[in-house]
Amino acid sequence: MNKKILISTGGSGGHVIPATIIYKHLENNFDVYMTSDIRGVKFLNKDEYNLKIFNVRPISKNLLIMLFNFLLMIILIFKSIFFLRKNKINILISTGGYMSLPLCIGAKILNIKLLLFEPNMVLGRSNKFFISYCQKIFCYSNNVKKFPIKLKNKIKVIPALLRKNFYDKRDSNITLDTINLLIIGGSQGAKIFDDLVKNAIIELSKKYKLKIYQQTSSINFESFKKTYENNNINCELFNFNDDIINFMHKTDLCITRAGASTLAELNFTEVPYLAIPLPTAKDNHQFENAYFYNKLGFNWLLNQKEIDEKILLNKLINIIDNKEEYLAKKKNMKDFNYENTWNNINQKIISVINEN
Template sequence: MKQNSKILIAAGGTGGHIFPALSIINEIKMNDFIVITDQRGENYFNNFFSNKNINHKIFVHKVSSPSNELFIVKLRSIYQLLISLLKTIFLILLNKPQVIVGFGGYPSVAPVIAAKLLKIPSIIHEQNAIIGRANKLLGKISNLLALSFFETKNTENNHNLIYTGNPTRKEHCLRQLSYSAPNKTQKFEILIVGGSLGANFFSEQVTAIICSLPRELRENIYITQQVGKNDISKVKRIYNNHQIEFFIESFFDNIFEKFKKAHLIITRSGGSSVAEILTSRRPVIFIPLPTSFDNHQLENTKLITNIGGGWVLDQNNEVVKTLKKLLENLIKNPKKLVIASNQIKKLSKDLEVKRKNKSATEFFSDVLIDLIKTNHKKISKPC
């Protein structure tokens, strides 16, 4: 692909949509990028581009879900979509991108519709094991619907599917780093990542569960935890009161470094979280967000838990008792973690074979480059 191809990237403002987009931009950075996002996503993209020499323009579109039951809210959402569509058509005519890539969320809707109207090739990427509302619509009009999970639900009527996996940053790929359980002279290191949705549950409930462990176990653990800014001082005080060593921040810029050191991850199960577990090959306890659309976070966990690579707990069903018992078991029997890590390693290798022995980021980038080269006349065969 010649340098300085113009690529329009559209993504909603949550990490699950943003992080795959950033991974692809970083992989093929010798190009010009036009970014369409919402107010939440603007900070992610600004922070990403601030220390990188990548040509880009960022445009913020105000869009919202039309699924609200209130008629006036539906009308407002449709109006916002129409405005976004007009703005996008103008941007495309002015900047002439060769391809449009949607990473989900409502900011992706207008760009992919505009691509269809203006006959520009487009790709939609779905992060979860159950396709989202916006992607379900857009997948029918885009050239390719790229899947993070080999068997994504509710895609039966789509004939343009291709399995790519979920792109992650290169730093997260720890395939060359072996996993070992903590020995008697090491602390048992637990990484807790609550995510932007439902983080209070991790700050309050998960913290309390860890502090309820027997003293002899608390003395041998080290906690690295993502905590909301408003909860940092409270969580630090609780851990100090229970003589637990910890490192707490509201956001980890070098999260991959935390993954390297962790013996166990406790996290939600959004698409990006599952992808990071796959690439880091760390044992995991998933606590899915119970309010996720179509309960897709629970569905996401099955890829790893079904092969024994981790454990899944129901936040609404005696999680306090269950998580405490599980943590006690794993701390006392660290060989179970090694078995889980080996299972994830095997799964990760099997999925790479389906991507021609490439990472999700590399394979998705190749598909994108191929689409630009051929102008959608000869696309790689979908799965």
């Protein structure tokens, strides 16, 4: 009899995208279900997954709202227990976040095997809460910050999770004579990418021939397009639902936030990038993500609180002019990626699933 596996996710793309990848790794060998809150649904094609909506509200500091959310959480825990029992779930895989709390609590009550996933270089708060109960936690490194030392034996290191289409071979010859520049603001957008970065690009275009691929909200499409056209900059704008791989494959250099999924994709496609971590990210995990890969020689790193248009412009000019450093970063990425194959990750995940 096939094991029945539930993958719990929701919230941002950083939680949902890895969940969809794990689902694809498991769907041919097991009976797989997925739960998400309403926010997370926009990051996946509902028709591809055996999906159930579990809408968990964000934790509020307002006392009245907290009391309401607490009562709602109790209801969701009972609902989770009912769902886990009804579907005879053998294993729960959580990709973190408060959205997974009721299901993880339900799994603990029912003594169901719990596996966690932590793509960041800082242990998330939800994962930290359940780390002593889980059987294993999938990570990209043994050196995750805030991880209890006595529980490090629970870490199962895997190569970074990537959607299957990323494994199609990339064939390109980068010269940097024309700079194909990709700008990614994260799934929730970023004002700095709408203003400061745009202005720096306008100045940069006076020195180099550019082709801009920029991710932005549909609200900005017309104004961005007009601004770039008025400055004779070739641009292609896209939103957060478009397939990012098509743009990464055209890209020489990227300016990005430092979400774990985005960095994994840039590393694999061998696109050196300038990381500007989101300073408000919980536990400063975006900085830790970028810094981890910075030490491996993949990227350049800037602190948003310490930069202005001039600093950003000078940094970009330095990156473009220093081709030896740029090519060294591409080689570092290539050397790092040799173990990242779909089959290798598949075997590692399934081996943990099949452990007693």
